[in-house]
Amino acid sequence: MEDLIPLINKLQSVFKTTGMEEIKLPQIVVVGAQSSGKSSVLESLVKKSFLPRGTGIVTRCPIILQLNQIKEASKKGKHDSKGPDEWCRFSKTPEKTYTDFDEVRHAIEDLQVEMAGDKKGISMEPIILEVFFPNVIDLTVVNLPGIVKIALDGQPWDIEEQVHNLITNYINNESAIILAVSAANADIATSESIKIANKVDPNGNRTIAVVTKLDLMDKGTDAANVLTGEIIKVKLGIIGVINRSQQDINNNTSMEEALRKEEEILRKTYPQIHGIGSPYLAKRLNQILTDHIHQNLPALIRRIAQLSEKCESDLHCLGREISTDxxxxxxxxxxxxxxxxxxxxxxxxxxxxxxxxxxxxxxxxxxxxxxxxxxxxxxxxxxxxxxxxxxxxxxxxxxxxxxxxxxxxxxxxxxxxxxxxxxxxxxxxxxxxxxxxxxxxxxxxxxxxxxxxxxxxxxxxxxxxxxxxxxxxxxxxxxxxxxxxxxxxxxxxxxxxxxxxxxxxxxxxxxxxx
Structure with missing residues (x-):
């Protein structure tokens, strides 16, 4: 069972390379409004700051994040125990590896410009980033552009429709788990991520909600009624987290320190709620994705077998291999x-x-x-x-x-x-x-x-x-x-x-x- 997610990651890279988009693989799709904390949630899973930040639409194309836990003596896939413990690569350039995560951020920005232009538009083409760490949990997460309501200066006039179509294209996939991110300092009843998730998954069978910025709520208020499911109903659970603030980012506060502060605040503010915080979110997502893959595995195996048989038939029709001599x-x-x-x-x-x-x-x-x-x-x-x-x-x-x-x-x-x-x-x-x-x-x-x-x-x-x-x-x-x-x-x-x-x-x- 523990090898299911890495196997799906490999299949995902292969299918994107060969263009076999007709197979819908199980994956977690992150949906949220701009500035709701989507990027911070993903960085807490990796425990590294590597995603572009700024105002407006920062994520301008789907970023498929494949987290792979490095087993002992298998670093870089070459059994080189002298290699770095933490590294990553883009599927588009698998020969190049990164160990500096500031370089990863710049590489993502450059790829987004290459695919979506140097303006403020978006692209349907995804960026696949493979992360190999010894202390991450195997996971596949898709980060999408934030939901917008109006076009700002320099953005296409139909940017709202473009983003909506992009998000819908991913979450309409019955094999996708919807991770709906909402900020705690805004009314959850007006959450755009919950609204769009309810539209494609009205029963909440494949939706998990994440409530961010629990530390930024007005004094005297809390999100206990939201976290316990009294206001919104999703069957995969509601998990609260505290992200690094902009001040933390400016001060280069480490992920370890941010996670320690998160645990301290949550234990003090919500002692009665179990299953809360970024570490629990990572474990819960791993469990949900593994179970979901296991549930979809028979149909996936049948579909791959059908395509494999078709490919074999096509290869047979092609005849003998053409020599390069x-x-x-x-x-x-x-x-x-x-x-x-x-x-x-x-x-x-x-x-x-x-x-x-x-x-x-x-x-x-x-x-x-x-x-x-x-x-x-x-x-x-x-x-x-x-x-x-x-x-x-x-x-x-x-x-x-x-x-x-x-x-x-x-x-x-x-x-x-x-x-x-x-x-x-x-x-x-x-x-x-x-x-x-x-x-x-x-x-x-x-x-x-x-x-x-x-x-x-x-x-x-x-x-x-x-x-x-x-x-x-x-x-x-x-x-x-x-x-x-x-x-x-x-x-x-x-x-x-x-x-x-x-x-x-x-x-x-x-x-x-x-």
């Missing part, structure tokens, strides 16, 4: 490119191959459909010449003696009809171009070589685009060529023209006399 890589690139050319050629030549099933047949049907549509557009063009247009052309070409130039009318009308063929022909060429481009995408499906896939596809698209330009130029030149000389003596042409005139019950004489 230059000679092997060159051979693989050549082999892959040749296979792409073979697959593309088989489809375009309408010869189906087994590995591509019916892709070639589909391509053939699609291309034939484009040409069929082109033929129908040319033959049944709604813009075909009609009788009224012929009569209008004859009248417009009459000379001063009243005779119309039949040859000129004929050439003008026929040339116009020939020019109408250009648009559907170019559209057909574009459709075939798009089909070829789509086919190229289906000829390369090795997920291991995505970059090579993009490179080959880019070259093919460039070639197809270039050939489309030449094809369009060729169509336009061919149409222009056909309008330069009309072979009216062609027997087929004369027969078709006669049939058209006959169908319309007209002859050349009727046209002239119109």
């Amino acid at each position: 230059a000679k092997d890589c060159s051979w693989l690139i050549m082999e892959t490119t040749l296979q792409f050319v073979k697959n593309f050629r088989e489809i375009v030549h309408f010869r189906p191959i087994d590995v591509l099933d019916d892709e070639a047949d589909l391509f053939a049907v699609s291309v034939n459909g484009s040409f069929k549509k082109l033929r129908e557009e040319i033959v049944t063009d709604e813009k075909s010449i009609d009788t009224l247009q012929i009569m209008k052309a004859l009248k417009n070409t009459q000379n001063f003696e009243g005779f119309a130039s039949i040859e000129q009318v004929f050439k003008t009308i026929v040339k116009k009809q020939i020019m109408l063929m250009a648009s559907p022909a170019i559209h057909c060429a574009q459709e075939v171009h798009d089909l070829l481009s789509l086919t190229a995408n289906k000829c390369f499906e090795d997920p291991r070589l995505k970059y090579l896939n993009r490179m080959i596809k880019g070259v093919v698209d460039d070639l197809l685009d270039d050939q489309l330009k030449h094809t369009i130029t060729g169509i336009n030149e061919y149409i222009k060529l056909q309008t330069g000389m009309i072979f009216s003596s062609d027997e087929v042409f004369v027969r078709l023209l006669t049939e058209v005139l006959t169908q319309r019950k007209m002859n050349w004489k009727s046209l002239l006399m119109a």
